Amino acid sequence: MGFRPPQFPTNRISMTDDQRFGLSRHVTLPGPLRLDGGVLLSPVDIAYETYGTLAPDGSNAILICHALTGDQYVASDHPITGKPGWWTRMVGPGKPIDPARHFIVCANVLGSCMGSSGPATINLATGCPAAMSFPVITIRDMVRAQAMLLDHLGVGTVTLVGGSMGGMQALSWAATFPDRVTKAVVIASTARHTAQNIAFHEVGRQAIMADPNWRGGDYYGEGDPPAAGLAVARMAAHITYLSEAGLTEKFGRRLQAREAKSFGFDADFQVESYLRHQGLSFTDRFDANSYLYITRAMDYFDLAEEHGGLLANAFKGSRTRFALVSFDTDWLYPTPESRAIVHALNAAGAAVSFVELSSPFGHDAFLLDAPELNRVVDGFLRAAL
């Protein structure tokens, strides 16, 4: 058919102790995976965790999709930080997503840095980490890679659950593999990135790329990654994950443990110290190039655009049952973004329930203790099709 997309040969991720990224359960699939950008990715590495057992009729599979800086350790201790999984409030014995009842899969997304193919992956053609020669990926590329993993695991139909970028994947799953998605839970998410969303991500990317240690992305062998730039990127993003009211409640203008202002540039205010810690600790567990690639994928995400400019087209004839949840103080993906999805699903004749929950914690609410969220997800997952 004329143009043959370039081959992009990859291999198992190569991580040194110095980089401090962990390894988890891992599969190398031959692919090739045809990416939205036109590149054929082959092979495709996917690192993932599973919990529970697949029912003989295959009806109990749940794929959990993680957010920008998340990973496959949804309910397992993180190999680098040693902290519990990022969603143990939702996933675990007695929780809405329960290994006793469900076969739970969570895979590190394409482009990330916890074992799936990404910029730290060795490029077989050069023997070096791909860095910025790794192809730009999309949310749909992440989804297609996950579909390959489910094929490999013998999972046919599946329930999708995701918050934030995880919700984008759940939506993209329902649009890309409509016959395969029985239910989709989309939390604190959006069907497209707005100009403001893109702007915040661009600040983060520029912060990374302005760090001389970034070296055009080729920093893997140097033992000196662009941590300062990545920390600034994380700090800027972190503000968008919290509500103004939540920040005020948590920190207000309270000073650090000293009696008065220092009249200097140390962290005087608790919120400064908190942000600096968020930025620095992030650099211990995340790869700057992955941050570039995943934010790019999110900025490119516009489900309507992929379907002739009309979001309802993405769900035409869908038999998936959807549950949408937003939080009233989330200003990153505020309630109107969820409502626009609900309207499109209604227009497409799809089954959808929607609730806006109240929380002081902004976008991050979906990761925190939210009993109402648990009740909503539990009820939805237990309901018959």
Next chain:
Amino acid sequence: MGFRPPQFPTNRISMTDDQRFGLSRHVTLPGPLRLDGGVLLSPVDIAYETYGTLAPDGSNAILICHALTGDQYVASDHPITGKPGWWTRMVGPGKPIDPARHFIVCANVLGSCMGSSGPATINLATGCPAAMSFPVITIRDMVRAQAMLLDHLGVGTVTLVGGSMGGMQALSWAATFPDRVTKAVVIASTARHTAQNIAFHEVGRQAIMADPNWRGGDYYGEGDPPAAGLAVARMAAHITYLSEAGLTEKFGRRLQAREAKSFGFDADFQVESYLRHQGLSFTDRFDANSYLYITRAMDYFDLAEEHGGLLANAFKGSRTRFALVSFDTDWLYPTPESRAIVHALNAAGAAVSFVELSSPFGHDAFLLDAPELNRVVDGFLRAAL
């Protein structure tokens, strides 16, 4: 009385062509100015512009206070960019603030980089630019320096007008020199910085200080200032000056002049290109250390805290007439911040009018074409005391 604050000897600002900072009308006052941080600043350099003539009875003086990255060129061409003054919509012949009727003063704030004492000022003790040895300043310090300038110019009572950080100065003026301020116009401002305000500024400061060219602040002789860090700081801040709706209207998800996404990391979206331009062009006209000092002053600002924790105390017995203006899409200093000031003024028995104006442009609205704002300011300035 015991402790004698350290002397901080300064001299006329020393600027090289390389730094591309302009000189404007300028006075060196002996001082000393006792700063809130305890340092005695002496002498005190102030660069300023005036328009119009002081009336024989001294009743027509208006002091305009500029915002974080503003300067004294309120209605004069900027010496570096060549652009018209930053508030020619409000100040000029036939405008609400009119040289034909008013004696208009606008001074570069203490800590800034357009000729007033700041981190680029030569420290007489060392013969080098002060850099981070310049004392940390407050909004009230800026105000006290302006009062010294007005003394020098023979101005007694005065009307204060300011937006954003300019509004903070107007409030601080009314609280610090109650007998001297006849009227105060406070636009899109706040009486204190919230945790979220501080957080955004801290991101900017960390971006600057993470730039290796910052060199602990000692970059003046190097010809290689921390432009990359300053650009990132400006980009992050700039997002807070615009509304989400305004960004969507102006850019949405529109691509640059190409047909499709690049699947690369160039500026694909117009909003990315716009932000990059905002960041880069800013570094041509602003000093990174000044950005650190002025953001710090803003973060320290809490007028209630300076008055026993009760904002009304700041205005007790005030005979100043206040006009407060907010914009409905301003999420940096949203309407409730103005309303809190109005409540405090009411509690103090001060005369105050307040209006929330509608604009799609967020915080930046006060700098843009806003006929309603002009009508409000004009009416207020013309009204008899």
